[in-house]
Amino acid sequence: MNEIEKRIAELNQLLHDYGYAYYVLDKPVVSDAVYDQLLHELIALEEANPSLIYPDSPTQRVGGAVLKGFQKVTHATPMLSLSNAFNEADLRDFDRKIRQAIGDDFSYVCELKIDGLAIALRYENGVFVQGATRGDGQVGEDITANLKTIRAIPLRLKQPVTIEVRGEAYMPKKSFESLNEARAENGEELFANPRNAAAGSLRQLDPKIAASRQLSTFIYAVGGDGEAYSIDSHGEMLDYLQTLGFPSNREREVCATIDDVLTFIEKWTAMRNDLPYEIDGIVIKVNRYAHQDELGFTAKSPRWAIAYKFPAEEVVTTLLDIDLTVGRTGVITPTAILAPVQVAGTTVGRASLHNEDLIREKDIRIGDTVIIRKAGDIIPEVVGVILEQRPDDSKPYEMPTHCIACDSELIRLEGEVALRCVNPTCPAQIAEGIKHFVSRNAMNIDGLGEKVVEQLLREGYIHNVADLYLLQIEQLVELERMGQKSATNLVEALERSKENSLERLLFGLGIRHVGEKAAKILAEQYETMNALMQAKKEELTAIHEIGEKMADSVVAYFENEEVQLLITRLADVGINMTYKGKKIQVEAGANPFAGKTIVLTGKLEQLTRNEAKAKIEELGGIVTGSVSKKTDLVIAGEDAGSKLDKAQSLGIEIWDENRLIEQLQQ
Ligand code: IVH
Numbered sequence: 001m002n003e004i005e006k007r008i009a010e011l012n013q014l015l016h017d018y019g020y021a022y023y024v025l026d027k028p029v030v031s032d033a034v035y036d037q038l039l040h041e042l043i044a045l046e047e048a049n050p051s052l053i054y055p056d057s058p059t060q061r062v063g064g065a066v067l068k069g070f071q072k073v074t075h076a077t078p079m080l081s082l083s084n085a086f087n088e089a090d091l092r093d094f095d096r097k098i099r100q101a102i103g104d105d106f107s108y109v110c111e112l113k114i115d116g117l118a119i120a121l122r123y124e125n126g127v128f129v130q131g132a133t134r135g136d137g138q139v140g141e142d143i144t145a146n147l148k149t150i151r152a153i154p155l156r157l158k159q160p161v162t163i164e165v166r167g168e169a170y171m172p173k174k175s176f177e178s179l180n181e182a183r184a185e186n187g188e189e190l191f192a193n194p195r196n197a198a199a200g201s202l203r204q205l206d207p208k209i210a211a212s213r214q215l216s217t218f219i220y221a222v223g224g225d226g227e228a229y230s231i232d233s234h235g236e237m238l239d240y241l242q243t244l245g246f247p248s249n250r251e252r253e254v255c256a257t258i259d260d261v262l263t264f265i266e267k268w269t270a271m272r273n274d275l276p277y278e279i280d281g282i283v284i285k286v287n288r289y290a291h292q293d294e295l296g297f298t299a300k301s302p303r304w305a306i307a308y309k310f311p312a313e314e315v316v317t318t319l320l321d322i323d324l325t326v327g328r329t330g331v332i333t334p335t336a337i338l339a340p341v342q343v344a345g346t347t348v349g350r351a352s353l354h355n356e357d358l359i360r361e362k363d364i365r366i367g368d369t370v371i372i373r374k375a376g377d378i379i380p381e382v383v384g385v386i387l388e389q390r391p392d393d394s395k396p397y398e399m400p401t402h403c404i405a406c407d408s409e410l411i412r413l414e415g416e417v418a419l420r421c422v423n424p425t426c427p428a429q430i431a432e433g434i435k436h437f438v439s440r441n442a443m444n445i446d447g448l449g450e451k452v453v454e455q456l457l458r459e460g461y462i463h464n465v466a467d468l469y470l471l472q473i474e475q476l477v478e479l480e481r482m483g484q485k486s487a488t489n490l491v492e493a494l495e496r497s498k499e500n501s502l503e504r505l506l507f508g509l510g511i512r513h514v515g516e517k518a519a520k521i522l523a524e525q526y527e528t529m530n531a532l533m534q535a536k537k538e539e540l541t542a543i544h545e546i547g548e549k550m551a552d553s554v555v556a557y558f559e560n561e562e563v564q565l566l567i568t569r570l571a572d573v574g575i576n577m578t579y580k581g582k583k584i585q586v587e588a589g590a591n592p593f594a595g596k597t598i599v600l601t602g603k604l605e606q607l608t609r610n611e612a613k614a615k616i617e618e619l620g621g622i623v624t625g626s627v628s629k630k631t632d633l634v635i636a637g638e639d640a641g642s643k644l645d646k647a648q649s650l651g652i653e654i655w656d657e658n659r660l661i662e663q664l665q666q
Pocket of ligand 1: 081115221283
């Protein structure tokens with residue numbers, strides 16, 4: 001190695017180390033001036049010797065190229081979100097369920113819930129190779145170039161490990177304030193809060209913009225199975241991640257009981273304003289991985305963790321008007337139009353009023369002074385009215401008797417609080433149905449926003465979802481704000497959506513009571529649209545997760561002749577009608593797991609819970625969390641508790657771990 005090579009290697013290492021001291025240990029060892037001086041020395045040497053630029057050099061944070069778009073990234077394991085707790089009762093309930101499942105001998109780790117956006121970072125042999133957003137939890141976007149600009153994200157780890165980590169990218173309060181000051185000076189629109197500013201920055205195609213935004217990051221978990229690193233608990237994992245060079249938040253605490261958790265929450269409720277970054281709650285996680293495995297997951301979130309959300313801020317404003325909309329299923333939803341007001345960091349001009357009963361119960365009237373807040377810090381809602389400030393001439397609000405879109409009479413179905421338009425040809429319902437069909441979690445058709453759908457309907461280009469697939473570029477360019485490029489993109493997106501697996505179509509059709517999860521289960525079980533269309537109610541209810549109400553709805557839906565016609569048309573335009581996920585082998589005798597609903601309980605010795613679950617699912621079994629009449633088989637490990645008792649009382653077949661392993665090996 002010559003002198004220049006040596007100096008370049010040395011500068012790389014020094015700058016990595018200084019960054020680690022600053023961002024991870026929070027103990028800077030050199031001043032910013034010294035850091036910058038060394039960085040400039042490295043830049044100069046690299047400019048003179050471009051072949052000596054390491055891919056993970058600290059000078060490579062701001063890449064040159066402006067991207068054309070973001071590539072999609074499929075997460076190796078899904079990025080789940082957490083269920084929420086809003087008060088002490090929710091937390092005690094969470095704690096009780098955990099103790100019921102795993103006993104009293106466990107601890108929690110409490111962490112700050114950083115208000116930013118979730119990211120996944122992949123390292124190969126210690127070098128940062130890819131960073132992605134959460135997206136829909138399964139597929140996110142590759143924002144590596146932007147993430148590289150975040151100085152707290154190490155480009156090179158302390159050890160050459162291959163690992164994926166998850167964390168939160170955020171904008172510190174100070175950066176947010178100075179960004180908005182600069183934007184105000186330039187007459188640009190302000191960001192509502194640091195979270196939006198961080199998300200907006202990482203969505204930029206030019207990494208130079210992200211680089212100028214001074215974002216930061218905390219890492220809070222490893223992606224995938226933590227036990228694969230021979231680490232037993234989440235707390236120890238955070239320590240390990242820190243030794244690798246990741247910034248983990250130090251304001252965390254192991255708590256032995258839920259009372260200690262509540263004390264931690266109390267402390268941070270009082271101190272959150274003193275932190276240099278925004279937090280919106282506290283995350284509480286069961287510490288040991290073995291316990292986490294035992295508790296498992298629901299479809300959306302782990303059972304071993306919960307997010308406590310700080311109570312919503314309440315503010316007062318005037319109710320200017322009540323706006324009514326017709327939803328996809330005909331439900332009429334009233335929305336409050338408010339004199340714009342700041343709540344929890346954003347300007348709010350509309351708030352949900354839910355339904356007629358709520359308006360009547362709270363006697364909400366146009367012209368009232370109302371208290372509003374954000375439920376779960378997202379959706380603004382009207383909490384109540386300040387009666388003392390009511391104008392003398394105000395009148396109680398009356399809901400209309402006829403649909404605002406099609407003028408047919410509104411009805412109130414028995415047992416429902418909502419007013420409904422039951423006219424199947426109501427144009428507002430059709431529009432909402434199409435918007436749902438194209439939405440991200442359904443057919444995921446980019447470029448078909450609400451405004452475009454409404455225009456297409458108005459122009460008479462479409463009448464139902466099948467018509468979308470007949471749209472021509474020449475027609476689309478006629479629409480407002482639609483150029484040749486966006487028209488071409490839209491037709492391509494439509495074309496791509498034809499290949500979607502069946503569950504997206506099923507969800508997109510908007511069958512009542514069939515949400516995303518149910519659509520997936522139906523697609524998995526029936527594999528083809530034809531098979532599902534023939535399904536009998538008894539067959540459907542025999543599936544573990546499908547109840548009476550959903551089965552009735554599915555059967556009634558497919559009996560409808562118009563639906564049958566629509567499906568024929570969708571098939572004719574070339575939409576895939578089959579399930580493309582892992583096939584379940586349901587033929588009898590294929591293997592002892594195929595098509596069976598199986599519950600794992602107690603401690604397994606030779607496999608982790610997740611491994612056992614994965615293997616069973618690979619063979620077509622369905623692993624669920626609770627024992628019921630629909631359970632076919634219970635695998636009971638050591639110290640199995642109430643689930644085993646229940647299985648015995650229901651006469652369900654029970655295997656021990658050895659039998660499971662024997663059968664898995666067949
Ligand atoms: S743990 C499997 N820890 O809050 C669950 N999340 O719904 C992994 N968040 O999307 C999440 N701070 O983006 C965890 N210390 C923390 C967090 C945290 C912020 C975000 C995260 C997630 C959401 C929870």
